[in-house]
Amino acid sequence: xxxxxxxxxxxxxxxxxxxxxxxxxxxxxxxxxxxxxxxxxxxxxxxxxxxxxxxxxxxxxxxxxxxxxxxxxxxxxxxxxxxxxxxxxxxxxxxxxxxxxxxxxxxxxxxxxxxxxxxxxxxxxxxxxxxxxxxxxxxxxxxxxxxxxxxxxxxxxxxxxxxxxxxxxxxxxxxxxxxxxxxxxxxxxxxxxxxxxxxxxxxxxxxxxxxxxxxxxxxxxxxxxxxxxxxxxxxxxxxxxxxxxxxxxxxxxxxxxxxxxxxxxxxxxxxxxxxxxxxxxxxxxxxxxxxxxxxxxxxxxxxxxxxxxxxxxxxxxxxxxxxxxxxxxxxxxxxxxxxxxxxxxxxxxxxxxxxxxxxxxxxxxxxxxxxxxxxxxxxxxxxxxxxxxxxxxxxxxxxxxxxxxxxxxxxxxxxxxxxxxxxxxxxxxxxxxxxxxxxxxxxxxxxxxxxxxxxxxxxxxxxxxxxxxxxxxxxxxxxxxxxxxxxxxxxxxxxxxxxxxxxxxxxxxxxxxxxxxxxxxxxxxxxxxxxxxxxxxxxxxxxxxxxxxxxxxxxxxxxxxxxxxxxxxxxxxxxxxxxxxxxxxxxxxxxxxxxxxxxxxxxxxxx
Numbered sequence: 132x133x134x135x136x137x138x139x140x141x142x143x144x145x146x147x148x149x150x151x152x153x154x155x156x157x158x159x160x161x162x163x164x165x166x167x168x169x170x171x172x173x174x175x176x177x178x179x180x181x182x183x184x185x186x187x188x189x190x191x192x193x194x195x196x197x198x199x200x201x202x203x204x205x206x207x208x209x210x211x212x213x214x215x216x217x218x219x220x221x222x223x224x225x226x227x228x229x230x231x232x233x234x235x236x237x238x239x240x241x242x243x244x245x246x247x248x249x250x251x252x253x254x255x256x257x258x259x260x261x262x263x264x265x266x267x268x269x270x271x272x273x274x275x276x277x278x279x280x281x282x283x284x285x286x287x288x289x290x291x292x293x294x295x296x297x298x299x300x301x302x303x304x305x306x307x308x309x310x311x312x313x314x315x316x317x318x319x320x321x322x323x324x325x326x327x328x329x330x331x332x333x334x335x336x337x338x339x340x341x342x343x344x345x346x347x348x349x350x351x352x353x354x355x356x357x358x359x360x361x362x363x364x365x366x367x368x369x370x371x372x373x374x375x376x377x378x379x380x381x382x383x384x385x386x387x388x389x390x391x392x393x394x395x396x397x398x399x400x401x402x403x404x405x406x407x408x409x410x411x412x413x414x415x416x417x418x419x420x421x422x423x424x425x426x427x428x429x430x431x432x433x434x435x436x437x438x439x440x441x442x443x444x445x446x447x448x449x450x451x452x453x454x455x456x457x458x459x460x461x462x463x464x465x466x467x468x469x470x471x472x473x474x475x476x477x478x479x480x481x482x483x484x485x486x487x488x489x490x491x492x493x494x495x496x497x498x499x500x501x502x503x504x505x506x507x508x509x510x511x512x513x514x515x516x517x518x519x520x521x522x523x524x525x526x527x528x529x530x531x532x533x534x535x536x537x538x539x540x541x542x543x544x545x546x547x548x549x550x551x552x553x554x555x556x557x558x559x560x561x562x563x564x565x566x567x568x569x570x571x572x573x574x575x576x577x578x579x580x581x582x583x584x585x586x587x588x589x590x591x592x593x594x595x596x597x598x599x600x601x602x603x604x605x606x607x608x609x610x611x612x613x614x615x616x617x618x619x620x621x622x623x624x625x626x627x628x629x630x631x632x633x634x635x636x637x638x639x640x641x642x643x644x645x646x647x648x649x650x651x652x653x654x655x656x657x658x659x660x661x662x663x664x665x666x667x668x669x670x671x672x673x674x675x676x677x678x679x680x681x682x683x684x685x686x687x688x689x690x691x692x693x694x695x696x697x698x699x700x701x702x703x704x705x706x707x708x709x710x711x712x713x714x715x716x717x718x719x720x721x722x723x724x725x726x727x728x729x730x731x732x733x734x735x736x737x738x
Contacts, residue, residue, distance in 0.1 A: 136163050139180055147182050151190045159199050159210055166215060170200065170208040253577065257601065261575035262610030264531075266553035266598025269465045273520060278512035279469065279503075286502035295498040301490045303330040304501035310508040311474055319432065320449030321458065326479040329486060332496050334433050334461040334473040338362055340485045340492075341429060341457060341475070345394060346371045353392040355383050357584035359403040359431070362396055375586050378402060380547055380658075382409030385416045389424065396429045399447060403433075404584045404596055406551030411444055418451050425455075432460040454478040462504065462513070464600070465520060472496065472504050524552060527599035527607060534611035535597075536656045537702050541729035542618060547658040547677075553598040555581070558618060561625045562593040567618065574613055608703070619726060629725035634714030638692045642711060646687070646694060650734040651718070662734075671696055694720075 137154040139147060158164040170176070173191055177184040191208060194200045201211050257263045285291065295304055308325045316323055331337040338361075346352060348370035354363055356375035366373060374392055377384045383397050397417070399409035409417075421428055430447045448456040454477070461473035475485060489495060507513050531554060535545060544557045558564070568580045579596040602610065619626065629636070637645060651663040660676040671685040685698035693708045709720040709728060720728040 137180060139182070148186050148189055151180070151182070151187065152193060155190065155194065156199060159214060164210050166210050166212040168210045169206075170210065172207065253579070254572075257577055260572070260577050262606055262613070263577045263601045264597040264599075264610060265577050265579060265601045266596060267464060268598075268601040270601055270603065273465050273523065274469070275466075275512060275516045278510075278516065279466075279507060282506040282510065282512060283503045285506045286499055291502060292499075295502045298498055301486050301495050303328075303495055304498055304505055306509070307472075307501045307505035310505050314508050314513070315460075316476065319443070319458075319460075320445035321476060322449075323476050324479070327476055327482055329475040329477075329482045329489070330496055330501060331473040331475060331489070332493070333471045334431065334459050335361060336489075337459045337461075337473045337475045338365055338429070338431070340488050341459070342366060342369050342371075343488050344481070344484055345427065348372075350393045351391060353383075353389055353395040354586075355397060355402060356586060357404055357581065357590070358396075358586075359398060360583050362431070363586060366396075373586070378405065378407060380407060381413040382407055383413070383417065385413065385420050389420055389426065392424070392426060394427045394429065395421070396431065397447075398431045398433070400432050400443065401548070401551035403431075404553065404581060405546060405555040406548040406553055407546060408444065408549045414444065414447060414450060418447065418456075421451075421455055422453070428456045430456050430458050432458060433464070448476060454481075457481065463517060463520060466516075470500065470504060472500065523604075524599060527602070527604050528552070530604050530607045531597060531599055531611065532657055533701075533703075534608045538611050538615035539618065540653075540656060541727065542615070542622075543656055545657045552600045553579075553596050556595055556597060557591070558593045558595070559622050559625065560593055561622055562618065563621075564592055564595045567595060567621060570617055570621070571614055574617065576610055576614055576617075578614070627719070627727045629710055629712070629721040629727075632712050632714070632719060632721070632727070634712040634717075634719060637711045637713060639689055642689050642692070642694055645711075645713070645733070646689075651731045652734055653729060653731040671698070673698065673701060693723075 136158050137151060139150055141147075143150065145153075155164070164170070171179070173187040174184055177187040180187070191200065191202075195202055198211055199214060200208055202208055253265050253268060254260075257265055257268055286295070298304065305325060307330060308328050311328055312323045312325065329337070329340075331340065342362075342365045346366060346369040350369075351372040351374060352366050353374040353376045354366065355378055357378075358375075363373070374388060376388060376395075382399055382402060383395075389395065395417075397409070399414065401408060417428070420426065428447060428451075432446055446456075446458060448458040458476040459473065460476075462470055466472075475482065477485075495501075528550070532545070535543060535554070535556070542559055545554045546557075548554070558567075565580050565582070568578055571578055579598065581594045581596060582590060599607070627633075646665050647667055649665050651665070653661050653663070655661055655675065662674050662676075664672040665687050666672065669686050669688055671687045672682075673685070674680060674682045683698050683701045685696060685701070687694065687696045689695070690708070692710075694711050695706060695708045697706045698704060708723055710722075710725065712719045712721070716732065718731045718733055720731070722728050
């Protein structure tokens, strides 16, 4: 019977009318309700489904209008006999099974197969992990559902459809082009006309088009090492000669090796994967080199919105006046899954050629999407969304930095970064990053190994990445604490212990004499120096160095032959106690488990 094939779930948000319609359409199309079959009356079906008759009447009327069913006067409602007209049908003999056909193996025909893989270490069920420190994955609570729905509704109003559907050929939506050039590009110091901007399906398509236009087997391209693996693969597909250029704390290294290049690809805002921001001095140095050697620069600015310390530096393209920089960016990665809008800014002649290439692939990104994004920008939704996202990510970024500094102070180094959504972490030399990842996963912790970012098989084994886009702030501290315990377990045999530490263990009187009025100097895991003053009255003053210095106060005391301290803000305000060993002019701290914590210097100390 018909009602047995229609399943109603009152717990769903979907209306009963929509559920009945969906079930009936599916039944008609798959053949559960055969053409010509008489359906029960609206009154009878409503009674069987225990719903209002008006609900069924509206469904029937809708299906009649769409041609799925027909009404015969004084006879009833029937499935349209012509519903499957024009479809190819496959007829199998009821007495013989269809013969098995062995599929043809076409592997030998592949000409463009990738020799490497784009897969990451992120499992598909990453949401089920308690501590997902993955970069590029986002919790759905961040998505601006209401605002995006409004922008879509406006873009699909009748008058709007007439406008964007009349655009010719490969033309992009002029409204979106204007929003990008007046709202987004000025933040990076870039001025551009409409004909200098190309809309793409995310930044990956932009990079693909650029490599198609500029790269072949005669071209030498310099890429960052470590660097963005997908760009490396695009270049390899074009058979480019690659030079792997090292990076340091200021970004990609500029040296004579670049003299042999035609093109350079770089991620200056937050380098992939280390998150290092290219300094202004390095930007000037790179642009001077490009002018001297006639280099073309591809600037991938995928994450310029997430600068947390200080103002973002201007884009390379904004600093260059002779059109040798092609700028690539996109809307926030949080929007990527639903929007996928990127853009290229370049000389109008370059944009014209990129349009031709884009046309033979897909013409242009869907114009309805482009208009929706234009409204999302024009109504101020994007700016409000980015301010909220910046606040959320900044909180997570600081929380992760603080947790790493508290629980792994002398064990790791994150390098000096100003923002981004991931930390590149260098652990103890004996740490196996891949093994750490596997053992951490058993504890519900996801971290990212870094092998895929290196072109060479020779890469540091003790590095890994931790991202903030997918993990709530309140999970970060405990996740780092558990990871720190695991790292200490894996490296325990190599770590110095209180029992075998070199130097002299200090007790109550010696500690009081040494520490009262002392100034301690150490370095945070993120490369910033820190000074701690221990005043005679038990007050403790702390200050970090660098451009964005921080300060805090607290108290210190000696108890049970251990040095204790408690900050008001730093270290989560926890009370921490340490055994202290002096080794020449170096002070070593060990926790209550007798495990090594960190080294400090005593300013002005003389043995």
